[in-house]
Amino acid sequence: MLKISIITVCFNSDKTIKETIESVLEQDYANIEYIIVDGGSEDRTISIIESFGNLIYKIISEKDDGYYDALNKGIALVSGGVVGILNSDDVLSDNGIVSSIVKSFENNQVDIVWGDVVFIDKKSKIRRYYQGAEISSLSFDYGIMPPHPSVFIRKYCYDNFGYYNTKYEFADYDLLLRFIRLNKLKYLYLPKVFVKMKLGGISNNNIFSIIKLNREIYTIHKDNDLPISIINLFRKIPRRIFEVFNRPK
Numbered sequence: 001m002l003k004i005s006i007i008t009v010c011f012n013s014d015k016t017i018k019e020t021i022e023s024v025l026e027q028d029y030a031n032i033e034y035i036i037v038d039g040g041s042e043d044r045t046i047s048i049i050e051s052f053g054n055l056i057y058k059i060i061s062e063k064d065d066g067y068y069d070a071l072n073k074g075i076a077l078v079s080g081g082v083v084g085i086l087n088s089d090d091v092l093s094d095n096g097i098v099s100s101i102v103k104s105f106e107n108n109q110v111d112i113v114w115g116d117v118v119f120i121d122k123k124s125k126i127r128r129y130y131q132g133a134e135i136s137s138l139s140f141d142y143g144i145m146p147p148h149p150s151v152f153i154r155k156y157c158y159d160n161f162g163y164y165n166t167k168y169e170f171a172d173y174d175l176l177l178r179f180i181r182l183n184k185l186k187y188l189y190l191p192k193v194f195v196k197m198k199l200g201g202i203s204n205n206n207i208f209s210i211i212k213l214n215r216e217i218y219t220i221h222k223d224n225d226l227p228i229s230i231i232n233l234f235r236k237i238p239r240r241i242f243e244v245f246n247r248p249k
Helices: 017-025 045-050 067-077 097-107 137-142 155-161 171-182 207-223 230-235 237-245
Strands: 004-010 032-038 058-061 082-085 090-092 112-120 126-130 152-154 187-198
Touching: 004 017, 004 067, 004 097, 017 032, 017 045, 017 090, 032 045, 032 067, 045 058, 058 067, 082 097, 082 155, 097 112, 097 152, 097 187, 137 171, 137 230, 152 155, 155 171, 171 207, 207 230
Parallel strands: 004 032, 004 082, 032 058, 112 187
Antiparallel strands: 082 152, 090 187, 112 126, 112 152
């Protein structure tokens, strides 16, 4: 039975962490290893986490050098064959989604599985629908990657091709570029919503964040000897607009 390891990174997340944890523990798939890496929270986050007892496989609480450094700590602890990441203010879409992901790995010779992500507001209304359907290795030519919160990756990919490069503010893009485009790992899109994600992520706040993101994408491509056209980066803007209007009611 394939073991799935899910990592949550958190810091002062007492308003959301309980719901995040419950969405993992309520999955109908039994073989889940849940790891939480806390950055030294000063609110009630740790007491909430500890209230779940041994249902959580491993808890780390210490200062770190940022989100991706904390993720790397979690990945180093993984004993499962597949790794997924769930942010501390997000939830898995339903209690059968991990089972669906496992079937995708078991029935296909792939290294990576991704799906869709919906962005919800405070009233749980869907405001944006981030689909992974038409994303492929060629999508990186336009600065487009799979929805990172929905990406599940076999552990040996990290062991063979590296963890998150913490010099980048958007290190998820660099990691997926290396895995999918440079090293040509096999992937599969599963047409399901994997994660409900609250609005406000670092790459989605405002126009200044978008500009910063695209600048770093340009740098990441250059560092990996995969130059990208600035014109192509602008071509992805219509896709982002489409995601806002093409959402489930």
